[in-house]
Amino acid sequence: MKRFVLKSWMPLALLASPITMLAQQNKIVKSITVKGKVQFRDPRTKEQKIWLMKESLVGKPTAVDSCLLKEDNSFTFTLKQDHQGVYSIDALHWDHATFWSDADVKVSMRGYDTARYKVKVPHYNYVEGSYDNNFVNMSVLNSELNYRRMIDEYNMQYYAKKSTDSAFNHYLETRTVYNPLSKDFETRQEILIRSYQDRPVAIYAIRGMAGTEAGEKYDRALSMLDVLIGKYPWLTEAKDLKKNIIFNMEQAQKLKAGKPMPSISYPTPGGQLANLEKYKGKYLLVDFWASWCGPCRQAIPKVKELYETYKEKGFAVVSISIDTDEKAWRKAMKDENMPWEQMLSSNKDETMKTFQFSGIPTLYLVDPEGNIINKYTGFTDEAHEKIENAIKNKEKAPKAVRSASMSSF
Template sequence: MMNTIMKPALLLALMSPVALQAQKTALPKQITVQGKVKFAVPPGQPNKIWLSRDMGTGKPVVVDSTVLGDDLTYTFKIKQDHPGIYKLNIMYWDHISFWSDADVKISSRGYDTAKMKMKIPHFYFVEGSSDNNFINQMELNGTNGYLRMIEEYNEEYFAKQHKEKGGDSAWASYLATRKRYNPLREDAAQRQEVLMKIYEDRPVLIYALRSMAGTESKEKYAEALTKLDNLIKKYPWLTEAKDMKATILKNKAQAMKLQPGQPVPTISYPDELGQVQGLEQYKGKYLLIDFWASWCGPCRQAIPKVKELYAQYKDKGFDVVSVSIDTDKKAWRKAMEDEKMPWKQLLSDDKDKTMEQFQFSGIPTLYVVDPQGKIVSKHTGYGPGTEAEIKAIMEKGTTAKPAGERKVIPAMAM
């Protein structure tokens, strides 16, 4: 009887760690994705659904597509060598992420039936595994934070409008003195931190680490690298963690080249006449490089303010060059005609390369360059604080930042 009991134990003890790990992970080689939307697009509009895989580099790759059925459902069969993050683009209206460690069922809104269509995020729910609950909670946290910021902005905007029309100014004055957005950001960050702590040993954590690996997340690189090293050690099959680590190290190295005092990167882009231009022609002047796009609302809002700066300092050794990351040339040309910017206009021929070279993920992003062609400062979004810094550089030759919280025209994330 003793021998009968000991044989399985002895066999287990002799099993290699690799074999035990393989048993433990039991990676699914195929899963089924079943989805249903509440509202279909009107006839004549695209009812296509795209499936992409997030490879950990920030550039999802489309792997399959289908069309929405008459019963408002769709299905995908995914073959894989290990689980990872997949994304669904549903008729351009819903953008849904999920973890592929089990069959999943997804319910989403689909077409926006509201009279005013704002393309705001729609909350969705993914059923299938506990790891997908992590993504569900992360998405709800992000969506609610975004909507609360919109509410805060609208309240401030309408209070200001009411004041300008002769109404009660007390409320507008009160709102103007409050640091209203910082608490919202801090609340969202704290919620995310708790979620990441709960799932810190799960491979799906990589979903949250994406937000710590971008070009605007330099202060989070060290923490992200530590967490990625832990995932790589625990899940050797998680190639996305290795790719993300490589991306962070690459961004970190490029960011060092963009510090104040470093020479501005060399560019060569076509202007509105199709002639290739660089930045060499601006040597001897202070230069403001404005990265923008025709579809970017905050960029368009900032243009009148940049025009004021240009008019004030153009005769004092100051110039501006706008670099568009538009992929639609007609839209770019139409925006140039509408805005009538009196400085040079360039069009990036590879927006991803430009965003990587200058390390930004939201626009408008602006760089101030001195007469020697060296970087003075970088700004994401535009507002009084940005304007004050640029004026200080021009008038005093200083890069000192004004005290207090900045109220900026926020950048639009890519």
């Protein structure tokens, strides 16, 4: 019987492979090739365009290159850069893929949505690339699965309430969920972050870790950024992100209950600039929304109920859209027929930064003195009840945290 001997050099060679790989990835990469293919073209236009975008992680992405699809639906970019970072591919303004630019990448994308009813729900695209790029792949998948599950659960609850099936409604209201939606996402993301926390690509996840409240998560995010800044001096995005996280916390403190509502000046449908000063003396609900936002549109009938019930009792509503397509905004206003003042943000990103929201609808309830009573993310039944009670009971913003340092509207 033959005996097989594992020679000592074999495991050493196997162990050296990932170490060598990681050492190579610490080097600054100045140029890579980005290749891809799109399955479906956009039949509405002759120009089939692809954009290569640089993600700043603190604001809007910037287009660094573009090209037209070739006859075989393929595209190629040669990316020149100072150092590796987070980039994305925008295919026909319908499909997207995100990657880390420390090695050549390759991706197959769906492109145009061929479904009869088109909704720009994220379509997951796996990008072939480096070891670090897999962190982006898994993070994107985690986020998109979380988003889809959130929509599924929201729709299930929404239509269940319209249903006459009392047993199903009772089940939804009383069921015990083994792993709630937010916890499921956080658990998966935590494992990813712990696996890559000392790699430069971890910056892709840190941007969503800190929040705007001092505490363990906030401190951890800044600590991780300090490690990346020290270990990778070329990673300028880490320095910018740290500044942005600190700014967001400081700005969020200015929007606490009891603080004055920030001043604004946005155009109305007629083109005139409007602000909120005229609403002094009334309870004001400021609703940030957009034409493409399903939950925003579903909330409008409920806001109308509040408005019709309390408009003669000192209650007003102002809707501020973050649409970038003015025609879509005007069409949505016509379709929804909202009987209160409408405004259009002149800069979506600045508005979201000023009022510290990433999802819509986001609503602020302001008391007659111009101070914030509360902020609501999503127009839930609980939000509806709290707004109604505040008006009925003539609540005022908490006095303990008011500050005269910020001008109110």
